[in-house]
Amino acid sequence: MSKTDHHDRRQPQPYRPYRWPKEPDGHSGGIWFGGDYNPDQWPEQVWAEDVALMKRAGVTMVTLGIFSWARLEPSDGVWDFGWLDRVVALLGEAGIAVDMASATATAPYWLYQAHPEVLPVEADGTLVHPGTRQSWRPTSPVFRRYALRLCRVMGEHFSDNSTVVAWHVGNEYGWNNATDYSQDALKAFQGWCRRRYGSIEELNQAWGNDFWSQRLQNFDQVPLPEHAGVRDAFINPALRLDFRRFCSDALMDFFCAERDQLQELTPDKPLTTNFMVSTDQCVLDYERWSHQVDFVANDHYFAHGPGHLDELLCSDSLVDAYAQGHPWCLMEHSTSAVNWRIFNASKRQGELIRDALAHVAMGADAVNFFQWRQSAFGAEAFHSAMVPHAGPNSAIYAQVANLGGILRRLSQSGLAGTQLEPSSIALLFDADCQWSMADSTLPDCSIDHWQQVYIWYQALLDAGYRADVVPLKGQWERYDVVVLPSLILLDQDQADRLRDYVSGGGRLVVDFASGIMDDHMHVGLGGYPAVLRDLTGIASQEMIALGTSDQGGGSILVSEGIEGNIWVNEPLSIEDSVRVLARYQGSRSYDIDMAGKPAVTIHGYGQGRVLYLGTGFTKESLVSVINRIFPPDFFTGAAGRGLHNGRDGDPRLVHLIRSGPQGRYHFYFNRGSTVVRDVSTMGETLVVQRATPYSGGGLSGNRYTIGVHGVVVTRQ
Numbered sequence: 001m002s003k004t005d006h007h008d009r010r011q012p013q014p015y016r017p018y019r020w021p022k023e024p025d026g027h028s029g030g031i032w033f034g035g036d037y038n039p040d041q042w043p044e045q046v047w048a049e050d051v052a053l054m055k056r057a058g059v060t061m062v063t064l065g066i067f068s069w070a071r072l073e074p075s076d077g078v079w080d081f082g083w084l085d086r087v088v089a090l091l092g093e094a095g096i097a098v099d100m101a102s103a104t105a106t107a108p109y110w111l112y113q114a115h116p117e118v119l120p121v122e123a124d125g126t127l128v129h130p131g132t133r134q135s136w137r138p139t140s141p142v143f144r145r146y147a148l149r150l151c152r153v154m155g156e157h158f159s160d161n162s163t164v165v166a167w168h169v170g171n172e173y174g175w176n177n178a179t180d181y182s183q184d185a186l187k188a189f190q191g192w193c194r195r196r197y198g199s200i201e202e203l204n205q206a207w208g209n210d211f212w213s214q215r216l217q218n219f220d221q222v223p224l225p226e227h228a229g230v231r232d233a234f235i236n237p238a239l240r241l242d243f244r245r246f247c248s249d250a251l252m253d254f255f256c257a258e259r260d261q262l263q264e265l266t267p268d269k270p271l272t273t274n275f276m277v278s279t280d281q282c283v284l285d286y287e288r289w290s291h292q293v294d295f296v297a298n299d300h301y302f303a304h305g306p307g308h309l310d311e312l313l314c315s316d317s318l319v320d321a322y323a324q325g326h327p328w329c330l331m332e333h334s335t336s337a338v339n340w341r342i343f344n345a346s347k348r349q350g351e352l353i354r355d356a357l358a359h360v361a362m363g364a365d366a367v368n369f370f371q372w373r374q375s376a377f378g379a380e381a382f383h384s385a386m387v388p389h390a391g392p393n394s395a396i397y398a399q400v401a402n403l404g405g406i407l408r409r410l411s412q413s414g415l416a417g418t419q420l421e422p423s424s425i426a427l428l429f430d431a432d433c434q435w436s437m438a439d440s441t442l443p444d445c446s447i448d449h450w451q452q453v454y455i456w457y458q459a460l461l462d463a464g465y466r467a468d469v470v471p472l473k474g475q476w477e478r479y480d481v482v483v484l485p486s487l488i489l490l491d492q493d494q495a496d497r498l499r500d501y502v503s504g505g506g507r508l509v510v511d512f513a514s515g516i517m518d519d520h521m522h523v524g525l526g527g528y529p530a531v532l533r534d535l536t537g538i539a540s541q542e543m544i545a546l547g548t549s550d551q552g553g554g555s556i557l558v559s560e561g562i563e564g565n566i567w568v569n570e571p572l573s574i575e576d577s578v579r580v581l582a583r584y585q586g587s588r589s590y591d592i593d594m595a596g597k598p599a600v601t602i603h604g605y606g607q608g609r610v611l612y613l614g615t616g617f618t619k620e621s622l623v624s625v626i627n628r629i630f631p632p633d634f635f636t637g638a639a640g641r642g643l644h645n646g647r648d649g650d651p652r653l654v655h656l657i658r659s660g661p662q663g664r665y666h667f668y669f670n671r672g673s674t675v676v677r678d679v680s681t682m683g684e685t686l687v688v689q690r691a692t693p694y695s696g697g698g699l700s701g702n703r704y705t706i707g708v709h710g711v712v713v714t715r716q
């Protein structure tokens with residue numbers, strides 16, 4: 001094989017040097033606090049009140065101008081910065097820093113009218129019209145020209161402005177243009193494939209183009225995975241996966257061009273853009289993106305329900321891994337309800353402050369909301385904000401101000417700059433795996449890699465362990481235990497890494513859907529999971545889909561109260577050295593000829609051990625698998641290193657620690673639905689929210705009763 005991008009993609013990429021926004025006076029101290037500020041939606045008289053209320057609430061930074069292109073450039077090449085300069089001056093006088101947007105997220109109508117060729121196209125050929133946001137194709141040379149001109153003008157305009165401490169390039173790239181099927185995209189995709197594969201024969205092999213007569217003669221024939229009729233799901237999966245990779249790269253390339261233009265003019269201002277990492281979406285390959293920003297920023301919107309805090313921690317854990325142990329910025333979250341779900345739940349009492357502190361515990365040194373003042377018109381009028389429609393005499397503003405005070409106190413205590421202490425269990429995540437399961441042609445199409453990561457994350461918490469979510473391409477060798485949660489794509493290099501890890505004493509969990517295909521979605525032959533077979537010591541011949549009772553199927557019993565779901569791997573061969581920990585049983589196991597066959601096994605390999613799960617599990621069943629079927633010492637090192645949540649391993653409590661030369665900061669959260677009594681905390685108490693002293697008092701060695709949504713923060 002020639003040396004192409006295909007190989008480069010697997011090599012570790014260099015990171016940009018970490019740079020964090022410094023306060024206008026050059027100090028870098030506290031935790032930034034603020035949100036998106038859209039003063040262009042309000043008459044100028046409101047601005048002075050805004051700034052006064054910001055000061056009262058302890059706001060230290062706002063993001064300006066994200067959607068202001070039409071105000072800044074009212075017609076082609078005509079600029080109006082007067083209003084923005086007045087806002088920046090007001091903020092600057094009040095000591096509030098600005099994270100300035102490149103303002104390129106959404107173009108003005110005049111641009112779309114003059115150049116409809118910048119509009120993206122959907123898979124079925126439908127043109128995406130302007131009217132919401134990001135109605136542009138990242139591969140359009142015309143759009144790039146306009147956007148880079150705006151970046152240049154913005155950069156020149158604010159180069160000497162010390163109130164502007166950072167650049168917010170674009171906004172949530174891929175929100176509305178994650179995929180584009182235009183002619184520009186086609187041309188760019190063909191070029192991307194040429195660089196990746198070098199020769200068309202290499203591409204034919206990688207995509208398996210001998211299937212259904214898809215062999216190509218040259219790169220000009222490379223298609224986009226456009227709408228292919230009602231059988232869309234059967235579009236070549238390898239082509240579709242490469243297209244997703246390309247789309248993420250095309251947006252990243254666009255971001256880098258904007259970043260570089262701004263950086264050239266303002267080399268002293270760090271640059272970032274806001275990712276969208278939460279367990280209900282993985283739009284772009286943020287592992288690759290994380291190498292391109294000066295500091296990582298993320299937007300997180302809560303998932304209502306009993307898993308609210310767990311989901312936040314799981315998502316943030318991946319963000320923290322992307323940030324490589326550096327503090328990161330929570331660029332957006334909500335004070336209460338959003339307005340874009342079907343059911344837009346409000347935050348319950350205590351959740352506003354609890355969520356913000358949970359992000360801080362997970363490594364955020366900036367806490368921002370969307371948005372400062374709730375819009376009075378437009379598509380987001382019913383999205384919560386820091387100053388709601390009711391005004392400052394409201395419960396939400398009071399909580400915002402309360403939070404501002406708490407963050408100030410934490411800043412004064414020296415928390416900023418400390419790092420989240422890692423756990424000893426890594427759950428591996430990979431965007432390619434996530435994408436390969438969308439529109440899947442797998443035995444069961446309901447399976448979702450990111451959901452499986454989350455199921456593991458929550459199950460471990462319920463079992464008393466905290467895990468870290470780590471990118472497959474990241475550094476996971478230092479963990480005692482590594483779990484592959486339906487990491488369906490694994491190529492030989494990655495399998496070799498896992499082999500070295502286990503040989504050296506690592507403990508690995510391989511689940512039912514891991515290691516089935518390589519990174520071109522070619523199935524490994526000779527028994528699943530081919531690439532890991534020597535590790536598991538067990539190979540399977542068929543995947544027997546279980547389905548649900550509504551579908552005429554149903555789960556399978558593994559042990560009393562433990563049910564397998566999704567599919568069962570029917571064993572082909574088992575090495576003598578494999579120890580069976582659980583076998584299938586019950587009527588369903590007879591129905592599918594699996595009675596008595598191994599469901600959970602363990603295998604020694606080198607100095608390490610490999611635990612293999614032959615079927616999927618719900619979160620509840622997985623907790624029982626961990627507690628009752630895993631060997632009791634499987635997580636020993638992990639528990640021994642203080643990962644157990646709280647006192648006596650009460651799984652309702654999450655105990656997170658940030659540390660640095662300044663000290664160790666302990667965060668104790670109640671993740672349950674009942675009050676947790678008698679929680680011993682370490683050190684001097686800094687924050688007590690929805691918690692009361694359990695007994696005694698004093699400043700050290702305190703014990704607390706932590707209420708629902710409650711949190712205690714201490715410093716040791």
Ligand code: GAL
Pocket residue numbers: 171172175299301332338339370380383
């Ligand atoms: C984000 C976006 C913000 C705002 C917010 C509402 O996706 O960046 O501009 O729309 O959602 O939740």
